[in-house]
Amino acid sequence: MERRDTYLRRERMMTIAGQLVGTNWEHFHFGSQSKGTTTPGINSDIDLLQSAKRVNIMTDWRDWEAGMDNLLMLHDDITPPQQYLLKVISKYTPGPVTSIYDERCVRKDSGQILLSSERVKQETEHDISH
Incomplete structure (x- = not known):
């Protein structure tokens, strides 16, 4: 205890x-x-x-919040069951972001803009070491 x-x-x-x-x-x-x-x-x-607290992780489009960094949880056939992809959604309209505006994002073959866990990890390690 x-x-x-x-x-x-x-x-x-x-x-x-x-x-x-x-x-x-x-x-x-x-x-x-x-x-x-x-x-x-x-x-x-x-x-x-x-x-x-500024990031809204959505399981459904109805969870979208204006003015927040919105990320939609996605799962596909090659993603392990315990993991999700995070699709970047606009802050100001409930629709997907279509261009890469942040170095932590990547474009999937399908054209979707996703948050890269590897890039977030690298950024975090860099921040901690400095």
Whole structure:
């Protein structure tokens, strides 16, 4: 329970610290570290989910929100069952973005503009290392 309380405090502190520097993120710890179920000596990692409050992840077109960064969850035949593609949707009209406006985006063979998880990962690693 002490470990769980520690990670809940860390979540709150990280969220508050982000608000103080102007980001609007929520932070969530999960996994064996936050549950206190790690085996001593294993050196398990710390699982952290960061959620940007300015991004709206949609499961359906009805979830679209004006003024938000909207991403529509897609699944195709070659995507593993636990993963989704994120199609970039316009902030101002409920329709797909048709041109690449951000280096984190890629164009799929079908012409759809998707958010690239690999490019987001590279950007995050770059930001952390500087």
